[in-house]
Amino acid sequence: MALQFIFGSSGSGKSHSLYKKIIEEAAKHPERNYIVLVPEQFSMQTQKDLVEASPDHAIMNIDILSFGRLAYRVMEETGGNQKIVLDDEGKNLILRKIAGDYEDELTILRGNLKRQGYISEVKSVISEFAQYDIREEQIDAMMEQAGVGTSLYYKLSDLKKVYQGFYAYLEENYITREEILDLLCERVPKSAILKDSVLALDGFTGFTPVQNRLLAELLRVCRDVKVTVTIPGSEDPYLYQGPYELFALSKEMTSRLLLICREQKIQVKDPVWMDGKVPYRFRKNEPMAFLESHLFRYQKDRYEKSRTESISCMPPHREMKWRRRQGRFAILSARKDGGTGILLLLCRTFRHTPTRSAPGFHSTGFPSLWTRREAFFLIPL
Secondary structure, eight states, rough: OOEEEEEOOTTSSSSHHHHHHHHHHHHTTSSSOOEEEEOOOGHHHHHHHHHHTTTTOOOEEEEEEOHHHHHHHHHHHHHHOEEEEOOOHHHHHHHHHHHHGGGGSSEEEEEEETTTTHHHHHHHHHHHHHHHHHHHHHHHHHHHOOOOHHHHHHHHHHHHHHHHHHHHHHTTTEEHHHHHHHHHHHHHGGTTTTTTTEEOOOOOOOOOOHHHHHHHHHHHHHHHEEEEOOOTTTTTTOOOOEEEEETTTHHHHHHHHHHHHHTTOEOOOOEEEOSSOOGGTTTOOOOHHHHHHHHOOOOOOTTTTOOOOOOOOSHHHHHHHHHHHHHHHHHHHHHHHOOOOOOOOSSSOOHHHHHHHHHHTTTSOOOOOOOOHHHHHTTTO
């Protein structure tokens, strides 16, 4: 039952080192469970990385989960939840009914309820209230601080009524996804999967109050908890001075986890520092290494060998003309060096770009494909 931080700047190898350690330990202790917790959108990629890094390209006692999937896994093991879990569409339908029932009592929200997408916005606010553990008492405090008669006061008053009606409706038969972690906190001590397991958290910049409560329970039952934190060696990860700092999120996360450990009397192991002069990810890319170490810092250093250019061309088709010339040169250089010669051009707006630029790119003698962001990931390059 111990906590260990893995500190390092972006690209320094924190995740690689953590995954390598987990794979080695899992091979030595096949009877022990190893759980890697990552944000929802990274779970499949992390699983792929671990399988590829494993000597036999297989992982048996390592699970890659998000907080939500961990909750479902433990619920399946321990049981106890008989309520239906609502998705976003279910929340919208219930909120529309509640808003209709309370319409005569509402002030500011009443005139906007029938606007397209408004119910979805109200749903997002109520979900945020649940994630950050904001109860009716906190809403009352904010209303008092805003003052009677202000627009914020009446907005909060309307949200409070909808909030009360929403959870009163759910009380008997339903539960939201945000409340699942609260149920998980109660089930953690009963779980054989979590008992004496090794837990690794990677890819997080911070945790909500509900997640912090869950981590407090996990720290009690897990053998080891390892957390990666993005912060360079020039910063003190234990000194949080305020939200204005560049690495404020990392420092706040570290401070909160240390506070939990002090309250629960959990051992904190010496941290692992992965910081080097040049981050491992950028060891062959000097411009990116320089950018990573200087971006948003108040420094006067300049990179003299820059391969990054900034130009201003108006109207937009003149910029694309310049891009064509540069693109032809880049493709020919890449092919000469044995590369594929594929040029990827990212545009902020797509409205007028293809009609004016596609013919020009065809005139360079190289094939071109224009697509939107949504379809880009479906191209089998």
